[in-house]
Amino acid sequence: MKLHEYQAKDLFREYGVPVPQGIVAETVDDAVDAARQLKAKEDATLFVVKAQIHAGGRGKGGGVKLAHSIGEVRDHADDILGMNLVTHQTGAEGQKVRKILVTKGVDIAQEYYLGVTLDREKSMNAIMVSTEGGVDIETVAEESPEKIEKVWVDPSIGLRPFQARQLAFAMGLEGDAFEQAMSLIQGLYEAFEETDSTLAEINPLVETPSGDLAAVDAKVNLDDNALFRHPDLEEKRDLHEEDPVEVEAGEHGLSYIKLDGNVGCMVNGAGLAMATMDIIKLAGGDPANFLDVGGAASAETVEAGLRIIPEEGKQLLDESDISLRSAVLLKDAADEVTEALGERV
Numbered sequence: 001m002k003l004h005e006y007q008a009k010d011l012f013r014e015y016g017v018p019v020p021q022g023i024v025a026e027t028v029d030d031a032v033d034a035a036r037q038l039k040a041k042e043d044a045t046l047f048v049v050k051a052q053i054h055a056g057g058r059g060k061g062g063g064v065k066l067a068h069s070i071g072e073v074r075d076h077a078d079d080i081l082g083m084n085l086v087t088h089q090t091g092a093e094g095q096k097v098r099k100i101l102v103t104k105g106v107d108i109a110q111e112y113y114l115g116v117t118l119d120r121e122k123s124m125n126a127i128m129v130s131t132e133g134g135v136d137i138e139t140v141a142e143e144s145p146e147k148i149e150k151v152w153v154d155p156s157i158g159l160r161p162f163q164a165r166q167l168a169f170a171m172g173l174e175g176d177a178f179e180q181a182m183s184l185i186q187g188l189y190e191a192f193e194e195t196d197s198t199l200a201e202i203n204p205l206v207e208t209p210s211g212d213l214a215a216v217d218a219k220v221n222l223d224d225n226a227l228f229r230h231p232d233l234e235e236k237r238d239l240h241e242e243d244p245v246e247v248e249a250g251e252h253g254l255s256y257i258k259l260d261g262n263v264g265c266m267v268n269g270a271g272l273a274m275a276t277m278d279i280i281k282l283a284g285g286d287p288a289n290f291l292d293v294g295g296a297a298s299a300e301t302v303e304a305g306l307r308i309i310p311e312e313g314k315q316l317l318d319e320s321d322i323s324l325r326s327a328v329l330l331k332d333a334a335d336e337v338t339e340a341l342g343e344r345v
Contacts, residue, residue: 001222002054006101007236008218011195015187017202018180019215022103024052031077034102035070046105048216049076051097054241056136056219057087063097066105073102098240106214111204112171113137113148114185116192118199124152127159127189129167133204159189173207180213195233196226245308252304254293261286264309266302268293 023034051063111133149170249256
């Protein structure tokens, strides 16, 4: 589950991460009111109007605008709200903008990258910093890997002070900015760990001319399997930002991930699902989805899965472990769906 930028920033504030003041808006009038509040309370003279969608590359797509007056905030809000924002992460279809974040602008002397993620190969958490902030960390890793400093944190021990110092040194910071960085790194790591996140990222983390650090962007991905421990965070889910087919599958207790292939897969058990996808690739096909109905599937869940896949206009391959699920159950569900959908199955 992904959080919006404004939600991630609210979370970071709770852990002492410095974040510029901002107000979320869903209408142009709300955006103007937000700018007026920031001007009155924060003495803001520069504003940033940012589209709130679950995708990166918003600036290049026209979803992030600077405003030097409240009038410009109004104009930018009018342009961005309701637009279909296309970025390299949304695909050609884009994503409709329903909310914007109006923030106080920050003078920038230097941009950095700071992120915490889960390294599954090492079974540890990885913290990364780079002096190449403001661009995708994947691009930096590919073109200038030497500019990324990474430390691994044993979750049973936690982040140790010497590791935070190592990262702050790698950022080239000194004096008060160095101390700020150590505190900020600790706060971000705690936010990541205590919310069961799979990613907590600040890109860019900026240093102002006066030496203050601020997170001007924020990204958080939560582990869906741990949401039962965080009902307050689950309430922040924005279904508008998720694939409607994946949402429907989730309502039926199905594990579904949409892919770009032409062969639909319905399998029980994640291991068998991945093996089936490998077989499809070896045979020259491409999986259209990952759909695991689970070992305790009922006729209703199987029927729901069989209904979902034809909606994508794909061929269907079902591979099931009969020891886990009755073949009769599968046949009955298939008969029901075939009768209902006719030629689509």
